[in-house]
Amino acid sequence: MTGAAKADCVCVIDDDEEVRGSVGSLLRAEGYDVRLYEAPSGFLEAGACDVPSCLVLDIRLSGESGLDFQEILASHGLSTPVILITGHGDIPMTVRGMRAGAIDFLPKPFEDDQLLAAVGRALEVDRAQRTAAQGIASLRAIFERLTPREKDVFGLVVTGLMNKQVAAHLGLSEITVKIHRGNVMKKMEAQSLADLVRMAELLGVRDVTIHRYGT
Amino acid sequence: MGIGAGPDDWRIAMRLGMAMLLALGIFALDVLSPLQGAVAVLYVVVILLVAREQRRSLVVFFAVLCATMAMAGYLVSHGLDAIGSPTMRLGVSLVAIAITAALSARQITAAEARHHSDERYRLIFDASGFPIWESDWSPAYKLLRAGETPTLELVQRAGSAAIIRNANQEVARLFGYADRSELVGANIIEHHTISAEAAQARIFERLLRGDVPIEEEMQFRTTSGELIDVVLRVTLPQDHNGWSRVLVTALDVTQRNRDQARLAESQAELTHMSRVTTLGQLAASIAHEVNQPLSAIITYAKSGQRWLKREAQDAPETADCLDHIVINGKRAADVIARIRDLARNGDPRREAVRMAPLIEETAELLQRDMIASGVRINVALATDMPSVLGDHVQLQQVLLNLMMNAQQAMASTPTPDRELRIDGGVRDGVLVVEVSDCGAGFGDTEPEDFFRPFFTTKRDGMGMGLSICRSIIEQHGGKLTASGNEKGGASFTFRLPITEDEGRIAA
């Protein structure tokens, strides 16, 4: 019971009302925001949560297979981590599910601790994914606030060119390049050139510039 | 009348001698006496005397003799006088002799005929090979006529007053006596069982209504204490005279009943075995059916513990957990009860079985298995699905067999096409259920062949499924048939009579 962090969202898809309800009750007791669905269609209609979330999915849903749905999720670019549960152990299905990236696989009846641990792990994965995604977004916002000249200098500096070469490329004086470069480092909060290179990679800046200058 | 032994012959000879003496006496009287009457008419007495011997030839002989003597007497007394009143008297005497002789001869012929038919009757009675007896039930008749009702108590009273007039040797054998003479003059009350007394009461009732012949099956106890099953057939002869002559024939059906019971037993055993085999095939589905509620129970219990351990304990949530633990406990118990029913090896029951829930429950039981083999089950039942009278476990067995056969028949059908349809409704006043698949169908084989015991085309098949299904449906008074359908698959249809007793059994 760790309080605030538990506003995380857990979605449960199981066609058995009682099993679904029991998992729901357990997760609510732990403070999670729980959403229950009888079928995948309900989950898709409801749309993604905007807090860290994960999905507890029954592997054998009546009428459709949970595994098929797991693959549909992936193909839709939905990265919600999945925990599989199943009525009776089915090894080939398990293998397929884990290969498709499931966090864990729990045969019913499962231990509450096991499920909660798996949920915890799944949420960590989602949180990390979300932080990463957020980092890139804020970096891009800063990048977008650079002046056109600064962007040009940024793009060339991260390809490993010296200030003099950059100046030659852009038809500027070396001192001007140096000032722009300083501004870029400051605005992007980069400690070193290596930092800047990593940011450029995340933003895809280098590719654009190289293309632009045709070197 | 058979030719008797020595003493009998003597008696006959003596009686004939006396007749002869009487004739001679009459002759003497006729000739010697001065009487002017028709003494010769007295010869009639001689003929009547002889007629008692019941022999036509003797009657004829004495008639001729007497006539001759009468004529001789006339000649002696009157010679060849002109015809006068003595002649008239002779004529009257001769006519009297002739008429008496003729009547006696006719009576003898009739008596002989009756004697023949009596003889035939006795022969049939004695030699028929099955038990026949003739009883005097007039005490019962009197009691019932006096307004008493045929109760068990009356049966006992009347039964001990009844008398067996005659019985053949088979009756003695049936009840375990050495000779039939032990039965004649007695009754069979000591062989009665409760069932026999109840049957006897029914027999009295029907006899009273004149509803003959009567057939009733009942049990008797023989002298050795063994129980025998007997069908009694009771008839009243026309001249029964207040039930004083009742004809009873018996058919010993003990062996037949035993054979039938043994047959029914082995059939029930087979049906049960096949059901248990089916259960084995369903093991995975059943495990799942039980596992789901167990899983819910465990999780709800853990969850309840956690709600209690929270800083602010949550009573409503905890209570909700407990409620669901109960619900799921019952659910698991239900599944187990259903399985135990299927495994049960008891006598078939006769109760109102509601068909719609039975079909749906069976489809649900197979659902997991069907999904695993890519089969979609499509159940289409009329809203007014009726109940039928019978054993719900056996009827479920029929559904399971037909559905599993359909599933197996679609093994090589392309997955998207694997559809199992169950249609149910009422047609022409009977329940009709049809199980159809889109499998391989019947090919060149006659559909009837599939119903033969041990006919199978499956590697691990027993070939008993359909044969058992058919006998179950027929025991329920229905019919099970097979036909091809428009999708190239097979359709199995059963029809069952509907019970009036709608919904006597609650869900």
Ligand SMILES: Nc1ncnc2c1ncn2[C@@H]1O[C@H](COP(=O)(O)OP(=O)(O)OP(=O)(O)O)[C@@H](O)[C@H]1O
């Ligand atoms: N729906 C069907 N479609 C085509 N053939 C069928 C169908 N149902 C039964 N049959 C044929 O009838 C045969 C006899 O069926 P039945 O159920 O009596 O025995 P089985 O299924 O072979 O063995 P088991 O005793 O295990 O049920 C089957 O082997 C199969 O060839």
Ligand SMILES: [Mg+2]
């Ligand atoms: Mg079969």
